[in-house]
Amino acid sequence: MALATNQTERTAATTESVVVRYVLTGFALVFLTLFLFVPLVSVFWEALAKGWDLYLAALTDPEAVNAIKLTLITALIAVPLNLVFGVAAAWAIARFEFRGKALLTTLIDLPFSISPVVAGLIYVLLFGAQGWLGPWLAEHDIKIIFAIPGIVLATVFVTFPFVARELIPLMQAQGADEEQAALVLGASGWQTFWRVTLPNIKWGLLYGVILCNARAMGEFGAVSVVSGHIRGQTNTVPLHVEILYNEYNFIGAFACASLLAGLALVTLALKTFVEWRATQQHKGDAVPLEARARLASAH
Amino acid sequence: MNLFNKKHSVLPGFGLGLGYTLFWLCLIVLLPLLALVLKSSELGWQGFWETVSTDRVIASLKLSFGASLVAALINALFGFLVAWVLVRYSFPGKRFVDALVDLPFALPTAVAGIALTTLYAPNGWFGQYLEPLGIKVAFTPIGIMVALTFIGLPFVVRTVQPVLQDLEAELEEAATCLGANRWQIFQRVIFPATLPALLTGFTLALARATGEFGSVIFIAGNIPMVSEITPLLIIGKLEQYDYLGATAIAVVMLMISFVMLLLINGIQWWAGRRHGIR
Amino acid sequence: MKAFISKTVLALSLALSGTAFANTSILNVSYDVMRDFYKDLNPAFQKSYKAQTGQDIAVQQSHGGSSKQAMSVVSGLEADVITMNQAPDIDLLAERGALVPKNWQQRLPDNAAPFTSTMIFLVRKGNPKQIKDWNDLTKQGVAVIIPNPKITGNGRYTYLAAWGQAQKAGGEAKARQYVESLFKNVPVLDAGGRAATTTFMQRNIGDVLVTFENEAEMVAREFGRGSFDVIYPAVSILAESPVSVVDKVVDKKGTRKVAEDYLKFLWSPEGQEIAAQNYLRPRNAQVLAKYSKQFPAIKTFTVEETFGSWKKAMDTHFKDGGVFDQIYAKR
Numbered sequence: 001m002a003l004a005t006n007q008t009e010r011t012a013a014t015t016e017s018v019v020v021r022y023v024l025t026g027f028a029l030v031f032l033t034l035f036l037f038v039p040l041v042s043v044f045w046e047a048l049a050k051g052w053d054l055y056l057a058a059l060t061d062p063e064a065v066n067a068i069k070l071t072l073i074t075a076l077i078a079v080p081l082n083l084v085f086g087v088a089a090a091w092a093i094a095r096f097e098f099r100g101k102a103l104l105t106t107l108i109d110l111p112f113s114i115s116p117v118v119a120g121l122i123y124v125l126l127f128g129a130q131g132w133l134g135p136w137l138a139e140h141d142i143k144i145i146f147a148i149p150g151i152v153l154a155t156v157f158v159t160f161p162f163v164a165r166e167l168i169p170l171m172q173a174q175g176a177d178e179e180q181a182a183l184v185l186g187a188s189g190w191q192t193f194w195r196v197t198l199p200n201i202k203w204g205l206l207y208g209v210i211l212c213n214a215r216a217m218g219e220f221g222a223v224s225v226v227s228g229h230i231r232g233q234t235n236t237v238p239l240h241v242e243i244l245y246n247e248y249n250f251i252g253a254f255a256c257a258s259l260l261a262g263l264a265l266v267t268l269a270l271k272t273f274v275e276w277r278a279t280q281q282h283k284g285d286a287v288p289l290e291a292r293a294r295l296a297s298a299h
Numbered sequence: 300m301n302l303f304n305k306k307h308s309v310l311p312g313f314g315l316g317l318g319y320t321l322f323w324l325c326l327i328v329l330l331p332l333l334a335l336v337l338k339s340s341e342l343g344w345q346g347f348w349e350t351v352s353t354d355r356v357i358a359s360l361k362l363s364f365g366a367s368l369v370a371a372l373i374n375a376l377f378g379f380l381v382a383w384v385l386v387r388y389s390f391p392g393k394r395f396v397d398a399l400v401d402l403p404f405a406l407p408t409a410v411a412g413i414a415l416t417t418l419y420a421p422n423g424w425f426g427q428y429l430e431p432l433g434i435k436v437a438f439t440p441i442g443i444m445v446a447l448t449f450i451g452l453p454f455v456v457r458t459v460q461p462v463l464q465d466l467e468a469e470l471e472e473a474a475t476c477l478g479a480n481r482w483q484i485f486q487r488v489i490f491p492a493t494l495p496a497l498l499t500g501f502t503l504a505l506a507r508a509t510g511e512f513g514s515v516i517f518i519a520g521n522i523p524m525v526s527e528i529t530p531l532l533i534i535g536k537l538e539q540y541d542y543l544g545a546t547a548i549a550v551v552m553l554m555i556s557f558v559m560l561l562l563i564n565g566i567q568w569w570a571g572r573r574h575g576i577r
Numbered sequence: 578m579k580a581f582i583s584k585t586v587l588a589l590s591l592a593l594s595g596t597a598f599a600n601t602s603i604l605n606v607s608y609d610v611m612r613d614f615y616k617d618l619n620p621a622f623q624k625s626y627k628a629q630t631g632q633d634i635a636v637q638q639s640h641g642g643s644s645k646q647a648m649s650v651v652s653g654l655e656a657d658v659i660t661m662n663q664a665p666d667i668d669l670l671a672e673r674g675a676l677v678p679k680n681w682q683q684r685l686p687d688n689a690a691p692f693t694s695t696m697i698f699l700v701r702k703g704n705p706k707q708i709k710d711w712n713d714l715t716k717q718g719v720a721v722i723i724p725n726p727k728i729t730g731n732g733r734y735t736y737l738a739a740w741g742q743a744q745k746a747g748g749e750a751k752a753r754q755y756v757e758s759l760f761k762n763v764p765v766l767d768a769g770g771r772a773a774t775t776t777f778m779q780r781n782i783g784d785v786l787v788t789f790e791n792e793a794e795m796v797a798r799e800f801g802r803g804s805f806d807v808i809y810p811a812v813s814i815l816a817e818s819p820v821s822v823v824d825k826v827v828d829k830k831g832t833r834k835v836a837e838d839y840l841k842f843l844w845s846p847e848g849q850e851i852a853a854q855n856y857l858r859p860r861n862a863q864v865l866a867k868y869s870k871q872f873p874a875i876k877t878f879t880v881e882e883t884f885g886s887w888k889k890a891m892d893t894h895f896k897d898g899g900v901f902d903q904i905y906a907k908r
Contacts, residue, residue, distance in 0.1 A: 015387065016481055017481075020481075021388050024380060024383065024384055024388070025384050025388050025390055027377075027380060028377070028380045028381045028383075028384040028385075029384075029390075029396070031377045031380070031381065032381060032396060032399065032400075034425075035377075035445075035448060035449055035452060036399050036400070036402065036403070036449070036452065037399060038418060038424065038425075039411065039414045039415055039418060039449065040399070040402060040406075040414075042414045042417055042418060042424070043406065043410060043414050046414075046417070084319075085319070085320065085323045088315070088316045088317075088319040088320050088323075089316070089319075089320040089323075089324075091312055091316040092312075092313060092316035092317040092320050093320075095310050095312075095313075095316075096310070096313045096316075096317075098313075098317075101568060102561060102564040102565045102567075102568045103561065103564075104320070104324075105564045105568075106557065106560045106561040106564045107324055107328065107329070108320075108324065108328075109502060109503065109506050109560045109564070110328060110332070110506075110553070110556065110557065110560070111327075111328055112503055112506035112507045112510070113505075113506035113507070113509050113510050113552070113553070113556030113557075113559075113560065114332075114510050114549070114552075114553060114556075115509075115510035115511070115512055115529075115530040115533060115549065115552065116408075116510065116511075116512060116513070117512055117530060117533060117534060117537075118335070118510070118530075118533060118545075118546075118549040118552075118553075121335075121537070121542075121545065121546070121549070122331040122332065122334055122335045123331060124652050125331075125334045125335065125338050125542070125546075126330075126331060126334050127653075128651075128652030128653050129651065129652050129653035129674060130651060130652060130673065130674060131652070132334065134652075134653060138653070143653075145652065145653060146649065146652075146653060146654045146655070153327075156327055157327055157328070157331070160327055160328060161503070165458070165499060165503060166457065166458060166461070168499070169458055169462055169495045169496035169499045170461045170462055170465070170496070172495060173462045173465060173492060173493075173495070173496070174465060176310060179310055180309055180310065183309055183310065183311075184309070189310075189311035189312050192310075193312070203461050203464065204461040207457050207460070207461060210401060211401060211404055211453060211457055214401050214402075214404035214405035215404040215405075217405060218404055218405045218406055218407050218408070219407075220407045220408050220409055220513050221408070221512050221513055224641075225645075228639055228649055228654040229639040229640055229641045229646070229649075230604060230637055230638075230639045230654075231637060231638045231639065231640070232637070233637065237407070238407035238409070238410075241407050241409065241410060242407070242409055243609070243612070243640055243641075245409070245413070245771060246609040246610060246640075246769060246770070246771045247609070247610060247612050247613065247640075247771075247795075248610075248771065248774070248795045248796070248798065248799040249799075250799065253410070254410070257406060257407060257410035260405050260406060260407060260410075261402055261405055261406055263405065264401055264402055264404070264405030265398055265402075268397075268398040268401060269398070272394055272397075272398070353897075353898075354906065355902070355905075355906070413775070416775075416780070417779070417780075420776075420779075420780035420781075420782070421780070421781070421782065422780060422781045423780070437780070438764065438765050438782075516768040516772075517767075517768075517772060520764070520765045520766065521725055521765070521766040521767065521768060522765075522766060522905075523766075523902070523905035523906075524905060524906075531728075531768070534728055534768075535725075535727040535728050535897075536897070537644075537645070537648065538642075538644045538645075538727060538728045539891070539895070539896060539897070540644070540648065540669055540673075541897070544897065
């Protein structure tokens with residue numbers, strides 16, 4: 001709701017002169033064009049280099065379809081797991097003071113700094129036939145690596161920090177006053193969480209989920225180590241892309257890559273839609289007032 | 300929970316929140332990492348040190364962390380700018396631009412690497428104009444920075460954006476009434492409020508960049524001692540079936556990253572307390 | 578929650594794999610660029626197997642970097658047969674986990690390699706730099722594209738070919754000198770065979786690309802035949818792609834018979850012909866004669882006769898601190 005009010009209520013006193021606005025917007029757009037837009041265009045360019053027919057053929061190839069299915073399933077399992085974790089972690093870190101907080105935050109960040117290849121390797125060390133749990137798993141005929149559980153585990157690992165790290169700064173900036181007020185007024189913990197906290201953090205949460213999802217679908221390195229690359233079974237879309245590329249099938253590789261970009265765009269379109277719906281619902285809502293009261297008391 | 304010496308708060312759910320956090324952290328992150336560290340310890344101290352102190356490894360570590368730092372700084376600067384423009388100004392196609400920001404995550408890193416190389420190679424869309432100026436991007440350390448900037452960009456934008464959105468206009472109005480100009484307001488009101496988020500974004504971009512492999516490998520040139528990143532050395536070890544050597548280098552990377560992240564998170568926590576933002 | 582998740586995972590894996598395991602199936606773990614070949618070979622094998630036994634058989638494929646794939650099999654990927662591009666990748670299976678016996682290479686004819694390839698040069702159209710043989714690669718101003726020998730089979734074969742031919746001409750010291758000056762002319766060490774091809778063909782970097790003979794055909798299919806010339810050096814290395822049944826897996830799954838038949842089929846006239854069609858040099862003399870037009874005669878040497886054994890070659894040249902690393906440490 002903050003989004004909607006910010007723009008409508010911004011007055012001459014709280015924005016910059018036209019020149020500054022144009023210059024800043026210009027800089028931002030040039031940067032995005034050079035670093036984001038053009039590389040993306042080049043992906044679609046390569047994918048369509050030999051026409052639509054080949055592009056569509058690459059996407060409807062049974063192996064590609066299987067890869068797409070597996071990628072969606074993986075994201076569908078991995079993202080909710082990290083979502084629950086992210087909210088719990090952000091609640092503990094942003095709402096309470098305790099010793100070792102910086103350490104805990106750092107540990108949450110760690111998966112990002114680990115090379116994806118190593119991320120895959122650690123699961124091989126744990127669950128591989130030569131690994132610690134390998135013999136036990138083989139005895140009980142449980143497959144973790146070179147099967148879907150391994151792919152999901154690796155994906156959860158590489159996307160681990162997203163939701164938590166998105167929420168922590170947001171919740172810290174918002175402060176706990178509203179929740180405290182709700183509790184004082186007699187709401188239960190869960191009620192406070194569902195009615196006060198969640199509505200306040202929902203945009204941050206959504207961003208976190210979208211990022212997490214995008215990364216979950218696009219992850220290559222870690223999944224590559226634990227997947228086994230069995231065609232039609234344990235190949236995700238990024239792995240399929242690599243194989244196509246290595247087989248001198250440039251069109252197919254870039255077609256599948258553009259599909260991943262497309263999937264990300266779909267999630268973003270959904271986000272925009274949800275946002276739009278929310279602003280429609282909240283027109284004339286009392287929440288912005290509440291938010292103002294919150295800030296007034298905070299400062 | 301006395302262990303954590305929690306300060307008194309009326310809010311419930313500390314035990315649940317922290318408990319679940321620790322449980323999941325241990326399961327997904329700490330246990331596997333422990334396996335990694337223990338595996339590398341099989342080398343013994345001497346072997347470990349010999350593996351990680353060669354010129355090649357040290358040169359690659361310098362390159363990996365140096366390039367990541369530069370990329371994260373570029374991202375902090377431009378990411379903040381992008382977030383600012385997206386939140387505060389309106390221009391045609393804004394929704395579309397907003398949507399684009401996340402794409403570096405969705406694109407498999409290898410594809411990003413290939414696309415960037417296509418652009419920056421001497422005969423590429425950008426490269427053909429840079430080459431006559433004597434600027435070589437692809438197959439040099441600069442190419443590595445370009446790739447790392449690309450993959451880390453969404454972090455800063457997406458952490459700063461929600462915080463900027465939540466800043467209320469009233470504060471700025473009040474500051475204006477008190478006679479502050481826009482720059483002062485930015486410096487004293489807006490920037491301090493977004494600083495924790497900016498630092499978070501910077502940290503994440505940095506962390507992500509240090510371990511990145513897929514996109515860099517295509518644009519780097521991979522010449523030993525010049526443009527060879529550390530993850531490539533790990534792959535090299537694995538190709539020789541040298542698990543131990545690979546885990547040893549991985550552990551060194553892990554430790555450097557850990558210290559670096561801890562430092563930044565420490566600063567952030569401290570700054571947050573000082574500004575009373577917590 | 579946990580139970581629910583694990584159940585979901587189980588159900589999903591069953592749903593995904595259910596169709597694939599409807600009948601007997603074997604998994605062929607192979608390396609990257611072999612997909613086209615096995616795409617042609619597998620249906621032919623299925624047909625011949627059905628004709629002989631009346632049984633349907635499914636062949637699943639897994640492709641990736643050769644050594645990486647071998648490592649996956651050691652770590653538990655249940656391959657019935659493994660088809661790699663260099664012997665050390667199968668030796669690994671014997672050394673770790675005893676998945677195959679030590680003498681795996683003697684169980685099948687021709688060093689267990691049903692077909693071979695060799696390293697040749699791709700040059701720009703019209704050969705502007707006049708590159709005819711190995712010695713032209715070390716000339717000043719010639720840029721050579723070779724993938725990283727530390728992490729690609731393609732690069733390793735190129736390195737060994739370069740070393741071997743120089744050693745034949747002038748002994749070990751000469752060979753070292755030759756390889757040193759060769760890598761001075763390499764501007765980019767790509768991380769894969771395909772990446773090197775892209776660097777050469779699309780980025781327009783370098784004057785020569787050293788690659789497998791059969792890859793030249795793939796390059797032609799992708800980039801068009803008119804865009805480059807193929808040069809055969811006077812002498813080159815014999816690249817043998819070995820295959821083996823993974824004993825531990827087939828005994829567990831009870832698929833030994835099928836897996837062995839599958840590999841034998843590679844040596845059948847039909848299998849050999851499919852290999853030749855994919856520009857892999859067949860072992861069968863008759864088939865080779867039939868396709869002799871696409872396989873110009875070239876003198877080759879094997880890794881074993883020049884370097885003693887694959888293991889020795891790997892240890893001396895590609896191990897950390899080995900000759901290849903020394904070349905770069907010197908600079």
